[in-house]
Structure formats: structure tokens, C-alpha cells
Amino acid sequence: MKKLLVVVVVYNPSFLRLDGIVNEFKKINREIESDLYIVDSGSNNGVTAEYEQTKSFPKEVNFKLLNENVGFGRANNSVIEIAKGEYEFILVMNPDIVVNEPIILNNAVEYLRENENVGMLSPMILNENGQIQYLNRKLPTVFDLGIRFLGPNFFLQRQRKFVNYSTGYDSIQKIENASGSFMLVKTDVFVLSGGFDERYFMYMEDTDFTRRVNEISRAEFFPELTVTHEWQRDNHSFHGIGRMLTSMYKYFNKWGWQLW
Numbered sequence: 006m007k008k009l010l011v012v013v014v015v016y017n018p019s020f021l022r023l024d025g026i027v028n029e030f031k032k033i034n035r036e037i038e039s040d041l042y043i044v045d046s047g048s049n050n051g052v053t054a055e056y057e058q059t060k061s062f063p064k065e066v067n068f069k070l071l072n073e074n075v076g077f078g079r080a081n082n083s084v085i086e087i088a089k090g091e092y093e094f095i096l097v098m099n100p101d102i103v104v105n106e107p108i109i110l111n112n113a114v115e116y117l118r119e120n121e122n123v124g125m126l127s128p129m130i131l132n133e134n135g136q137i138q139y140l141n142r143k144l145p146t147v148f149d150l151g152i153r154f155l156g157p158n159f160f161l162q163r164q165r166k167f168v169n170y171s172t173g174y175d176s177i178q179k180i181e182n183a184s185g186s187f188m189l190v191k192t193d194v195f196v197l198s199g200g201f202d203e204r205y206f207m208y209m210e211d212t213d214f215t216r217r218v219n220e221i222s223r224a225e226f227f228p229e230l231t232v233t234h235e236w237q238r239d240n241h242s243f244h245g246i247g248r249m250l251t252s253m254y255k256y257f258n259k260w261g262w263q264l265w
Contacts, residue, residue: 124222
């Protein structure tokens, strides 16, 4: 059984972006025996197919081209059958992630192996300038998500409480609501949880997934491992806001409408 399956979902990527993913994987693979699956979720620009045909890759690099854009969760779930019985761990990783010290990723894998009750790790996520992205979050209420649309300074103390601003970034601890940009998960936990809930096209699937992992195992924030995230999101566009609101509705319908 191999140690790690790295899964990166893309949609209409550029050649440069795909080069970045492959190069980042090569860094990881030097430290941990790994395979990479780049899952193209129904891109309409043809770049991934052309890239696969015109470039040469190590045998560890694989491509899975889906016929339609099925969303983040379902695209990641498409590798579950590949992972079963073949890999100890699955790393779900955004295409704009850089692992700052891949050798520490191996430490994280060993930590999971040594701690049977822990099923998932979330790293310290940094901006490109090295500042912390405060993503060790509590489970959301309607109010918590609503005020985030208003900007970072509205109800500042409440927003800081939501992200565990004062206590959440200097030690290993349980995480209730991890970012889907980087999730290191035991394969058996991923399978037992059912993977990502495919009712979410984008947004809230990571919150939902962390919650279900914590029902069968334990998700933890692991600050020794740091990654840099470019944070290219569209949730400030009208299109992105619409998707976010749709996902919020699905999430609270599923888990209960906790207003405050």
C-alpha cells in the first residue's frame, strides 16, 4: 500500500497553473511516496487534455478528465475508488497551494499514523506575504456567516471568536471547520465518511466534511505544517455570492438553522 494520494481539482487551468501543480507534487514526492491525480472538472478550454498529450510526466502523475463541471466535492470524490485499498492517506489540495516544507508533510503523515483517533489534519495556511489566514474556524451560525459578507471589521470581536483568533494557531488542537484548500485525511476515514457531500457545488462542503469526520474520528489543526495559499476565490462576485448563499441554505437545512 502506498502512503499518499494527492488530489488536485482544476477547472479551465492554464499551462502555467498545471506546471505549478506538477512541480509542487514533485517536491512532495521527494519526501513521501505519492501519486498525483489532477482531476479536470469538465473544463471547456481544452488545456488539460492538451497538456496531458503534449508533456511528459513521471509515472506518478495521472489525469482524470470529467465530462462536466460537477463541483469541488464530487470531483474530489471521483478518486475514492482509486484510493480504496491502495493508499493510506488522501491529500485534497487546491491548485494554488504551496507546501512550504514538504518534509514536514511527512511528519504530519507519521502523526496520523501514530494517533489512531485522529482522522484528518489541517495545516497553518499563510498568505503570500507570510501572514496567517485565520481558518481554524468554529462551526458557523447564520449570524457568523452573514457578518462576513459585511467586511472584516463588522462585529470584530465576534468574527475573531469565530476563527479562534486568540487561541487557535499556536498548538495542535481539534478543528471544527477546516478549509478545503488543504486536507490530509486517512483514506479509511475519507471512505467511511462518504467523502464530500455532493449536494454542494462549491462552498460549505469543507465545513460539512469536517463535521462528519469529527463524528467518526477527530480532525485537528496541525500548525507545524505550513502552506501558502494564493486565495483566488470568486465569493466576492455576484456569481460567487449566489453560490455561497445556495450552499449556506443547503448546509443549514441539513444541520439545523442555528441563528446565533
